[in-house]
Amino acid sequence: MAIKINPRLTKLSGSYGLMSAGLTIVAFLVFYFLGQQPWRNLLSLILDVILIGLITFMATKDFRDNENVGELRFYLGMTIGFIIYTATALLFSLFYLLFITVLVPDFMDSYYISMVEFLESRKEFTIANGSEEYYNEQLESLKDVSASGLTLDAFGKKIISGLFLAPVFSIVLRTRQR
DSSP: OOOOOOHHHHHHHHHHHHHHHHHHHHHHHHHHHTTOOTTTOHHHHHHHHHHHHHHHHHHHHHIIIIISTTOOOHHHHHHHHHHHHHHHHHHHHHHHHHIIIIISTTHHHHHHHHHHHHHHHTHHHHHHHSOHHHHHHHHHHHTTOOHHHHHHHHHHHHHHHHHHHHHHHHHHHOOOOO
């Protein structure tokens, strides 16, 4: 028995996924060009979660109200969310890899320098709450960071935020079965 997915659902989810990816890319660029280091900025992460959540909510509500005669089942909401956050994560990750390898070729050097500066600014705190050995391990581990590792990290953050938000909106917006 094959599962048939409504083509309107995939089209709507795909377009909202493109919008979500575009907005997260714009947010990244704004933070980057303002010198805020979006890979380390909590506000950037929160903004990504809000954007993905808002777009997922809008798409789920749009599908329920305009495409599915006011009805929404949990699995439909989860499918919409899955398509959106996966598209967002994939497209953003592709952009990010292109950005750090081609558009800004010295990105990895500046990333390493900024992270070393960050760790040095927290050296006393890290040693007080851990050990000097732990601090040195953190410094050494920065040498192993690669463009693919940073890209995978960005992908994971987008996927995880969607994994938490999609079920919430699917439950909130679902309609009762008759």
